Amino acid sequence: AQRVTQPEKLLSVFKGAPVELKCNYSYSGSPELFWYVQYSRQRLQLLLRHISRESIKGFTADLNKGETSFHLKKPFAQEEDSAMYYCALKRTGANNLFFGTGTRLTVIP
Amino acid sequence: EAQVTQNPRYLITVTGKKLTVTCSQNMNHEYMSWYRQDPGLGLRQIYYSMNVEVTDKGDVPEGYKVSRKEKRNFPLILESPSPNQTSLYFCASRRTGINEQFFGPGTRLTVL
Numbered sequence: 001a002q003r004v005t006q007p008e009k010l011l012s013v014f015k016g017a018p019v020e021l022k023c024n025y026s027y028s029g030s031p032e033l034f035w036y037v038q039y040s041r042q043r044l045q046l047l048l049r050h051i052s053r054e055s056i057k058g059f060t061a062d063l064n065k066g067e068t069s070f071h072l073k074k075p076f077a078q079e080e081d082s083a084m085y086y087c088a089l090k091r092t093g094a095n096n097l098f099f100g101t102g103t104r105l106t107v108i109p
Numbered sequence: 110e111a112q113v114t115q116n117p118r119y120l121i122t123v124t125g126k127k128l129t130v131t132c133s134q135n136m137n138h139e140y141m142s143w144y145r146q147d148p149g150l151g152l153r154q155i156y157y158s159m160n161v162e163v164t165d166k167g168d169v170p171e172g173y174k175v176s177r178k179e180k181r182n183f184p185l186i187l188e189s190p191s192p193n194q195t196s197l198y199f200c201a202s203r204r205t206g207i208n209e210q211f212f213g214p215g216t217r218l219t220v221l
Contacts, residue, residue: 009149032208034208043113043215044152044201045211086151090208095140095157095165096142096157097154097208097210098168099151099152099153101150102151
């Protein structure tokens with residue numbers, strides 16, 4: 001069975017500091033990994049996906065199959081990055097996403 | 110505007126009183142899904158639907174029903190709500206073959 005672990009429920013960083021939100025997964029196949037973000041009073045929305053290898057709002061995430069991780073990183077945190085972040089996994093051939101428990105990021109001015 | 114809508118946004122009810130939370134999307138998406146969000150547990154999938162008249166259980170289906178009679182609508186039905194169904198509920202949709210899900214604004218349900 002698949003499992004997505006986000007070990008930090010809460011994470012606080014100062015503005016301008018680097019930030020890393022951890023995500024580890026367990027799945028025997030080749031997963032697709034995603035990061036979703038929920039800003040205050042807004043809907044949950046896709047931030048980025050590993051297959052795109054893109055940088056969105058300064059965030060990047062690299063799939064490390066050896067460490068089974070998909071950590072979300074940003075070199076310089078901004079106040080507007082404060083939000084709830086969810087890591088999600090899609091199994092090969094499956095139709096649904098499996099979400100982690102989320103990390104609430106607070107960027108301190 | 111392309112979006113997923115949910116109604117009601119807030120609901121307080123009592124144990125055993127049947128209720129329905131509606132979900133509608135205007136993007137012609139085939140796939141729709143319901144999640145509940147609870148502190149410390151994240152989002153857990155309740156039911157999903159691949160297309161009209163095709164529904165399947167997610168991870169926590171007990172106590173819930175769904176139907177998909179039309180492509181745009183995917184209502185969540187609680188026949189006999191209980192306090193442990195107090196939660197924040199999200200509906201989502203996506204196009205088949207595209208992995209990005211679009212979420213509704215959420216429905217906060219309290220069962221007394």
